[in-house]
Amino acid sequence: MRTIDLSPLYRSFIGSDHLAALVDAASRADKQSTYPPYNIELLADDKYRVTMAVAGFSADDVSIEVQENTLTITGKKNAEENDKDEKERKFLHKGISERNFERKFQLGDHVKVLAADMENGLLHIDMERVIPEAKKPRQIEIGSRLIENS
Known part of the structure; x- marks a missing residue:
C-alpha cells in the first residue's frame, strides 16, 4: 500500500491532524464494499x-x-x-x-x-x-x- 507524506501540510496548516485523519479514513474506505x-x-x-x-x-x-x-x-x-x-x-x-x-x-x-x-x-x-x-x-x-x- 502506498502512503502519503503529509508533513508539508503540517508546516502550513493549523489543525491538519483532522485532515490527516480524513485521508486515512478515505484510504480505509476504499477497501470496503x-x-x-x-x-x-x-x-x-x-x-x-x-x-x-x-x-x-x-x-x-x-x-x-x-x-x-x-x-x-x-x-x-x-x-x-x-x-x-x-x-x-x-x-x-x-x-x-x-x-x-x-x-x-x-x-x-x-x-x-x-x-x-x-x-x-x-x-x-x-x-x-x-x-x-x-x-x-x-x-x-x-x-x-x-x-x-x-
Missing part, C-alpha cells in the same frame, strides 16, 4: 445530494442516522420475508442484489442533513453547509478597538 452504488452531487455552492441505488428496498427497510459528523445509511431486509420470497420465487438469473448494507459518510463541519426521499429505487439525501455567523469571515478596520462590556 462498493454496494450499494452511490453518487455525490454538488447542487449549489453549499448544497449537496447523495443518491444511492437501493433497488428492492422499501422506505421501511432503510434507516438514516446522523451522529456527530457521520452520516450512516443502513438497509436491512426482514429475514422472514426474504426467506418466504426466496421459497416462492424461482430465479433463472438473479442479478439484483438485495443484501443488507451499511454505508457511512464523513460530513464536513456545519453540514446538516435537510431531507431524504426515495423514488424509483433511488434514495436521495439532501444536505447543506450552514456556517454560523460567528464562523463567517468579518472585516476588521485598522485603528478599531474592541469595546468590552463591563
Whole structure:
C-alpha cells in the first residue's frame, strides 16, 4: 500500500491532524464494499445530494442516522420475508442484489442533513453547509478597538 507524506501540510496548516485523519479514513474506505452504488452531487455552492441505488428496498427497510459528523445509511431486509420470497420465487438469473448494507459518510463541519426521499429505487439525501455567523469571515478596520462590556 502506498502512503502519503503529509508533513508539508503540517508546516502550513493549523489543525491538519483532522485532515490527516480524513485521508486515512478515505484510504480505509476504499477497501470496503462498493454496494450499494452511490453518487455525490454538488447542487449549489453549499448544497449537496447523495443518491444511492437501493433497488428492492422499501422506505421501511432503510434507516438514516446522523451522529456527530457521520452520516450512516443502513438497509436491512426482514429475514422472514426474504426467506418466504426466496421459497416462492424461482430465479433463472438473479442479478439484483438485495443484501443488507451499511454505508457511512464523513460530513464536513456545519453540514446538516435537510431531507431524504426515495423514488424509483433511488434514495436521495439532501444536505447543506450552514456556517454560523460567528464562523463567517468579518472585516476588521485598522485603528478599531474592541469595546468590552463591563
